Amino acid sequence: MLVEGLPDAKIARRAGVSLSTVRRHSMAIREKLGFEHHFAAGVAAVRRGWIK
Template identity: 40%
Template sequence: MVRTCPTLPPRMLVLDRRVAVVPIDPADTKRGAICISEAGVVASMVALFEQTWHSAVPLGADRSKDARTGLSTSEQELLTLLASGLTDEVPGRRLGISAHSVRRQMSGLMERLDASSRFEAGLKAARRGWLR
């Protein structure tokens, strides 16, 4: 299956959930790679891949709205990033938008959820199954 998403994790290969291969220098992958077999590091890489996979949509699918939640792809990604405890600036950089745009989108989500705080919005989004 092929899926697409607006943001990608660093290049990596994970084999049998036991070994990961990552570039020595992510900016210059021609410099070589390193094999990692430490369970904690490999588990983190698997979790990163799974988070990215779940936020992606099948190739050719309409990315404008998630049929299940009614959220746009950027809204879904924003909720996921903010739910992980990141400040407005980090999701903004990852999504290629300003911190002001992050706050504006979050304000719209809070209004749709009828929430008076981000914390309440997070609770309501989780109850609705909007967080992945």
């Protein structure tokens, strides 16, 4: 869903988890990859094989 560029609230609804959970995981992924934006982090994660 990061690759789709979805906002955190929409990801939370689709995944059935809280907004704070999405934000925490999203921030961790972006920090590990060194990106500020969801989409760029999602693309980098796909390229590294972390998500399909």
